Amino acid sequence: MKSNLLKKHAKSFYWASFFLSRDTFKKCSSLYNFCRTLDDIADNNTNLQSKKEIFLKFKKDFENKNLNNQIINDMWSIIDSESISKQIVIDLFDGVETDLEEKVVINSKKDLLVYSYRVAGTVGLMMSKILKVKNKEALKGAIDLGIAMQLTNIARDVCEDKQRNRQYVSHDFSAIQEIINESQIFYENSFNSIRYIPFKSRFSVIVARRVYRKIGDYILKQKNINNYNKAGKIYVPIFEKVIQTFLSIFDFVKLFFIKNLNKGNQSNHNILEQEININERI
Numbered sequence: 001m002k003s004n005l006l007k008k009h010a011k012s013f014y015w016a017s018f019f020l021s022r023d024t025f026k027k028c029s030s031l032y033n034f035c036r037t038l039d040d041i042a043d044n045n046t047n048l049q050s051k052k053e054i055f056l057k058f059k060k061d062f063e064n065k066n067l068n069n070q071i072i073n074d075m076w077s078i079i080d081s082e083s084i085s086k087q088i089v090i091d092l093f094d095g096v097e098t099d100l101e102e103k104v105v106i107n108s109k110k111d112l113l114v115y116s117y118r119v120a121g122t123v124g125l126m127m128s129k130i131l132k133v134k135n136k137e138a139l140k141g142a143i144d145l146g147i148a149m150q151l152t153n154i155a156r157d158v159c160e161d162k163q164r165n166r167q168y169v170s171h172d173f174s175a176i177q178e179i180i181n182e183s184q185i186f187y188e189n190s191f192n193s194i195r196y197i198p199f200k201s202r203f204s205v206i207v208a209r210r211v212y213r214k215i216g217d218y219i220l221k222q223k224n225i226n227n228y229n230k231a232g233k234i235y236v237p238i239f240e241k242v243i244q245t246f247l248s249i250f251d252f253v254k255l256f257f258i259k260n261l262n263k264g265n266q267s268n269h270n271i272l273e274q275e276i277n278i279n280e281r282i
Contacts, residue, residue, distance in 0.1 A: 024201055027078055031123070034071055037071050038096045041058060042099040043099075062089070082129040088125055088281050089122070092119065095122070106167065115168070116146075116154075121147045121150070122146065124143055125139060125142050125281060125282065128142035131197050133196050135193075138194075138195075138196035138197075141190045145193075148187040151179050152183050154179060155176050155219055173223075176225075187213050188265075189262050192261045193261055203248065212236075218236065
């Protein structure tokens with residue numbers, strides 16, 4: 001059931017998950033299940049008041065450790081076994097709650113980064129805990145990768161978000177290009193930290209990073225807003241995933257020769273730190 005959800009809703013991650021051990025994959029699937037449940041609450045077509053009630057009940061059940069709910073039970077099992085700070089999960093709830101409004105408009109870079117951290121940087125951080133990453137700077141790199149992927153999502157889903165009365169970026173191609181360019185900074189900064197992931201799980205993250213980053217390239221290939229609007233939801237085709245998986249071998253080898261973490265994203269970290277104390281989370 002869980003792997004089927006991952007396969008259905010997160011094709012790029014499912015592709016990369018083939019390179020994980022069975023136990024790690026099971027934990028990652030449980031984490032995805034929890035996050036997907038929250039996403040579905042926010043994106044459900046029911047009225048806003050109903051969504052808020054469902055959200056608050058799910059949050060209360062989580063905080064009260066209602067282990068009769070299997071999704072919550074599995075999530076708390078991960079939190080306890082991987083020593084994940086509860087505050088990270090609360091950050092995720094805060095991010096999802098941002099979308100529970102009649103109209104969502106993000107007007108500043110700071111708000112965009114904080115939102116992206118909450119809904120995706122948190123997931124990258126928790127995923128790294130599951131993958132047994134201990135180095136604190138590397139955990140910040142995991143947050144960067146989560147934010148990079150969320151920026152990719154935002155660039156891809158402008159039309160879909162508009163239908164839901166949400167605007168994270170203006171509906172014009174130059175703005176979409178700009179957010180993809182911004183994501184590249186986060187993708188680049190995340191790379192060196194991957195060497196701190198234990199050997200047996202490292203390749204999976206390299207593949208996920210490469211494949212997801214490629215979505216941005218396919219968006220840019222649309223060249224203008226009319227083509228973008230007609231394209232629908234943009235995915236990386238199978239043949240491209242195979243190519244990116246092959247190229248990931250070179251990334252895997254390259255990491256053996258890297259000695260220092262990349263700290264070229266400090267300005268964005270400073271913006272994020274205005275509202276989120278990352279050191280408390282990691």
